[in-house]
Amino acid sequence: MDSEPLKILIADDNDSDRMILQAIVRKQGHEVVTARDGVDAIEKFKTTVPKIVLMDALMPRMDGFEAARLIKQLAGEELVPIIFLTSLTDAESLAKCLDAGGDDFLSKPYNRIILQAKINAFNRMRVMHRTLQSQRDQIAENNDHLLQEQQVAKTVFDNVAHLGCLNAKNIKHLLSPLSVFNGDVLLACQKPSGGMHVFLGDFTGHGLPAAIGAMPIAEIFYGMTNKGFAMTDVLREVNQKLKQILPVGFFCCACMIDMSFARGDVEVWIGGLPEAVLYRADGELIKIQSNHLPLGVLAANRFTTETYKYEMSPGDRFFMWSDGIIEARNVNGEMFGEDRLYQVYDDQKISSKLFSSIKQEVHNFIGEGERDDDLTMVEVEMVSEDEVGMGSGGHLAKSALIGPVNWALCYELRGQTLKDFNPLPLLLHIIMEVPGLRLFSGQVYTILAELTSNALEHGVLRLDSGLKSSPEGFTKYYALRAQRLEQLEKQWVRISIDHLPEGLGGLLSIKVVDSGDGFDYSNFKQAKMNNNRYSGRGIPLLTTLCRHFEYVGTGNTVEAEFAWQPEKQ
Amino acid sequence: MSITTSKSADGSVLTIRIQGRFDFSSHQEFRDSYENNDSVKEYLIDMKDTTYLDSSALGMLLLLRDFAGGDHANVSISNCNSDVKKILTISNFEQLFVIQ
Numbered sequence: 040m041d042s043e044p045l046k047i048l049i050a051d052d053n054d055s056d057r058m059i060l061q062a063i064v065r066k067q068g069h070e071v072v073t074a075r076d077g078v079d080a081i082e083k084f085k086t087t088v089p090k091i092v093l094m095d096a097l098m099p100r101m102d103g104f105e106a107a108r109l110i111k112q113l114a115g116e117e118l119v120p121i122i123f124l125t126s127l128t129d130a131e132s133l134a135k136c137l138d139a140g141g142d143d144f145l146s147k148p149y150n151r152i153i154l155q156a157k158i159n160a161f162n163r164m165r166v167m168h169r170t171l172q173s174q175r176d177q178i179a180e181n182n183d184h185l186l187q188e189q190q191v192a193k194t195v196f197d198n199v200a201h202l203g204c205l206n207a208k209n210i211k212h213l214l215s216p217l218s219v220f221n222g223d224v225l226l227a228c229q230k231p232s233g234g235m236h237v238f239l240g241d242f243t244g245h246g247l248p249a250a251i252g253a254m255p256i257a258e259i260f261y262g263m264t265n266k267g268f269a270m271t272d273v274l275r276e277v278n279q280k281l282k283q284i285l286p287v288g289f290f291c292c293a294c295m296i297d298m299s300f301a302r303g304d305v306e307v308w309i310g311g312l313p314e315a316v317l318y319r320a321d322g323e324l325i326k327i328q329s330n331h332l333p334l335g336v337l338a339a340n341r342f343t344t345e346t347y348k349y350e351m352s353p354g355d356r357f358f359m360w361s362d363g364i365i366e367a368r369n370v371n372g373e374m375f376g377e378d379r380l381y382q383v384y385d386d387q388k389i390s391s392k393l394f395s396s397i398k399q400e401v402h403n404f405i406g407e408g409e410r411d412d413d414l415t416m417v418e419v420e421m422v423s424e425d426e427v428g429m430g431s432g433g434h435l436a437k438s439a440l441i442g443p444v445n446w447a448l449c450y451e452l453r454g455q456t457l458k459d460f461n462p463l464p465l466l467l468h469i470i471m472e473v474p475g476l477r478l479f480s481g482q483v484y485t486i487l488a489e490l491t492s493n494a495l496e497h498g499v500l501r502l503d504s505g506l507k508s509s510p511e512g513f514t515k516y517y518a519l520r521a522q523r524l525e526q527l528e529k530q531w532v533r534i535s536i537d538h539l540p541e542g543l544g545g546l547l548s549i550k551v552v553d554s555g556d557g558f559d560y561s562n563f564k565q566a567k568m569n570n571n572r573y574s575g576r577g578i579p580l581l582t583t584l585c586r587h588f589e590y591v592g593t594g595n596t597v598e599a600e601f602a603w604q605p606e607k608q
Numbered sequence: 609m610s611i612t613t614s615k616s617a618d619g620s621v622l623t624i625r626i627q628g629r630f631d632f633s634s635h636q637e638f639r640d641s642y643e644n645n646d647s648v649k650e651y652l653i654d655m656k657d658t659t660y661l662d663s664s665a666l667g668m669l670l671l672l673r674d675f676a677g678g679d680h681a682n683v684s685i686s687n688c689n690s691d692v693k694k695i696l697t698i699s700n701f702e703q704l705f706v707i708q
Binding site for chain 2: 514572
């Protein structure tokens, strides 16, 4: 049969009974330990750790019932079957055996076949119990592990998708997570230029899959906003990232605003979320409807970033929310709906209390109803610039403040490198590391491009823009350009760039020197935009963009200064 | 950088789409895009995908304007990004072109 050898404790005060039983059990292949009474049984149990106990009910010093109780106690979670040996036959005494913690009883005289069957049966139970217990322990351990992992993941998640400046005085927000991780994303970050980006996103689904998508959004949002990227750049990047990582059918409905306190306006991009609301201090309510697909749906080349723009006065408020607000259900399964939402705006005359009123109304409406989506809502109020209290970037993440603002470089291009290599992307990349300067990347690029192409074409290659007076001249000009580029040997162009902090912005000085002979620049300041000619627009363009612009020396050196301040483009 | 063109069914409207940076390197390609198109009465320059414009590109736009009849030319520029628009504005090009 299935009986593996077991260690079995036999406790009986009657020597002959004990001997007989020992003989039977041993013959069945088990190892036997014997005890003469209850106290002895406890001792033997402690020292030999038997798997099954056969126990006489009535013994001197300590009877079987007491010994059984103590053995069960000592065994703890382990199942040690105890079978009572008894000559008693009345139901009450037999029941008492089981009440004391015994698992079964065996009447004297012993029937060896029944004894063997019972030992085997209890051994199976013992093994099953042990298996169950180890599985239970495994599950408990796994669960602990999972919770611990989630806790760590949540910490990482919270550090990445942190609240940014959501605690600013002009923001009120509500985030009610449905599980450990939230399917909604709410991010706010002050721009280096003093404005504010606020992003509300709602992923299809919630929990882990949504949280995974939220992490890159937060990374991109905070990273790019801190560096001074425009809202549309941030959105484009987020869309591309989500498109790349999310499986088809997963996407993120979102609304993002760029609020400028200095200009008093707001720019809004909205895709897939319920209409946002601009509520003016005088009671006017403007609904802003989604006009884009959610983020992560369209490929980068089809993604569009048209935005709405509104002027805002102090006290005007901008509201956005996830569909969890409008689709919140009460006990009867009805939805809160837009009508009830807009009713709050009609009823609540004190606009500073709107946010808490909406929150309260939704809460009351849900009542005992089940929450089936995340509820997320945010209000951003237009305030005067001083009231934001962080004009100098005090609330900015450290990483944004630590950027190179005070530096200079010199880059010289020689010979064939002038023909083969375009230094502009590299130089622009270095310049754009200055926090906040990125807003002006278009203008800085134009200045650099015009200065270097003038140095190359007119200085080094000695091309006369007078050639460009006819369509044929244009062609000749560029043919000559290509031809002379091939012959470059010792010629060079040296670009020196210098940036100094100035107030909240800075002063970018660019000096370009070339190996050419220069030119007579005594009249260049009179250069006007003359649109009757095909050339000569570079210099007027430069004088418009630069605070200071002049040729020096023989005319082979040009110096330009671009002064910039945040939000005063 | 690439330039693509398309014509309306009756051949009177030519749309020129400029992708990427519009600078001296596209001079020949740009010129080829509108020359030899006698039936064209109206020109649309679509700058939806134009990332940048330099001063020589401004000259090329003026070449097209003169080719299309100078002051009687019917040339419009559409879908400019803000950097491109700024350069067109500084150069007063809205007096010469319809900028949409």
